Amino acid sequence: MPLELTANPLLCERTTLRLGGPAVVEAVVREASDLDELSAFLTRETLPPFVIGAGSNLLAGDDPLELALVRVADCPGPERVERDGSAIIVRCGAGLRLPGVLGWAQKAGFSGLEGMTGIPGTVGGAVAMNAGSYGVEIGDLVTRVRIWSPSGGLAWLDRNRCIFDYRHFSPVQMPGKCLVWEVELALRESDPKAVRQSMHDVYEKKKAAQPVTARTAGCVFKNPPEESAGRLLDQAGMKGVRLGHMAFSDVHANFLVNLGGGKAADALELMAMGRERVMDQFGITLEPEVIVL
Incomplete structure (x- = not known):
């Protein structure tokens, strides 16, 4: 399937805050084979590219934006790929929605992600922002990340070649912008009922303390050191x-x-x-x- 292009995509239809005017164009990537075409597309375009996931952490301006949006489409998965000691390694495509991954993990009896219950973004966005809540950051679970850049193509990076800081991810020695294509996470086996209860407890805490059903973009400001x-x-x-x-x-x-x-x-x-x-x-x-x- 060729690269899917949409002219004048509205950010207000692509962000959870429901704000934003039109960008110039959006390119949707569905398969790894589309990435070569994406590279050619970005070479042709004189617009700065911006990778957008579920738009759950974006505040886009009201006026037209001189941007080329790039989005990884939803994909099959997740899938269990191997056992590493006591850990279960699970592979997730960047376009997967995080709530769907948590639901899959719960049914499979895999624990580790429960603290991220209620985060509405995609896996790729979660990695790019090192998303987290209730003591869990996705970077803590990553064993390796597969990223793509126009100059370097697709490449797997082990955890020791990735830097995960507070709400930030960067690959080591990979200059320029890159796109998260897929990630492998280390989870642990547990009882599905226990995982479901943990997810329920986290959601109830969030519902009591956060506007989980409102149109928001998550937390507006980062927590300062030792502060809220x-x-x-x-x-x-x-x-x-x-x-x-x-x-x-x-x-x-x-x-x-x-x-x-x-x-x-x-x-x-x-x-x-x-x-x-x-x-x-x-x-x-x-x-x-x-x-x-």
């Missing part, structure tokens, strides 16, 4: 603050919520307001966790 961005924003009076149809959640102050018909300009103004208040009151600079386009 949500607590700082709450004490700075940002919880529930509204501008137009955007608001800081009244459940958790580190989540921006699109109340319906929101605008990116209002979201950005709220972010600036929150940063300013936290700086004024605590002398702490909040760094965005959400990616702003």
